[in-house]
Amino acid sequence: MRAKSAVASLSFAASLALGVALRLGGFDGVEAQYVSSFQALVNGAHLMPFFQAVTYLGDAYVWLLLAVLLLLAERRRPGRPLKLMAFLVVTTLATVTVKYALMRVRPFEAYPSLVTAFGQEDMPSYPSGHVARAAGGFTVLADGSRLLEAAFSVLIVLLALSRVALGAHYFTDTLGASLLSYPLVPIAGRISDRLGAALSSSKVDVSGWIHRLQPGRS
Structure with missing residues (x-):
């Protein structure tokens, strides 16, 4: 447990350190050349429509809808x-x-x-919100399954490439997002555990309250 916490802390710190280094180091011009070259490669292979579709894997509304559907499907065991x-x-x-x-x-x-x-983006570039959502979100969905983790890893890489192909991010934005995202999964787990416990406690209290209101129980 301590080892995992240490790795998570290092990953989070690495994301912040990378962001500061990129902001102060003046590497944007160099990275923009790589983004331009990658866009040319994607356009030459006629893959831009593919990446425009793939980028929705990190869309906030898609993930919100997925969370709601998952809650409906697993309402009896809402931990995930x-x-x-x-x-x-x-x-x-x-x-x-x-x-x-x-x-x-x-x-x-x-x-x-x-x-x-290839699309309008309003907020600053680092880190990629799309990749951050998907990297940790797919980890939650995999729920420890090695097979699902491997399959989702492919999707995360494709999503990261799509964000660069669309001109929305530098390559390092997607790397920093992954480093930032994974340590947040256990934090979310602790929050959801407490929330689940609170909901369970509330359900017990409400049931007892209803029981006491029944005729002949006062």
């Missing part, structure tokens, strides 16, 4: 959907905070002559 909902809240707060703390300009805005925007 509650964990997913808690994760979405925590990761949104974390990514938005880091984005506005570092204020990295998106590649299509900073280098419009090099990078083409």
Whole structure:
């Protein structure tokens, strides 16, 4: 347990350190060249429509809908959907905070002559919110299954590439998002455990209250 906590802390710290280094180091121009080259490769292979579809794997509304559907499907044992909902809240707060703390300009805005925007994005670039949601979200959905983790890893890589292909992010934005996301999963787990316990306790209290209100029970 301590080893996992240490790894999670290091991952979170690495994400923040990477973001600060990128903000202060002046690497954006170099990275924009790689983004431009990747976009040319994707366009040359006629893969842009594919990546435009793949990018929805990290969309906030898609994940919110998925969490609601999962809660309906697993309402008798809501541990996993509650964990997913808690994760979405925590990761949104974390990514938005880091984005506005570092204020990295998106590649299509900073280098419009090099990078083409295939979609409008408003918030700062680092880290990628799409990748952060998917990286940890798929971990929650896998629920310890090695097979699902392997399959979801492929989807996360494709999603990360889609964010670069669309000109929304640098490659390092997606790396930083993954480093930030995974440590938030156990935090979301602890929150959902407490929430589940509170809901269970409330259910018991309500049942007792109803029982006492029945005729002849006063």
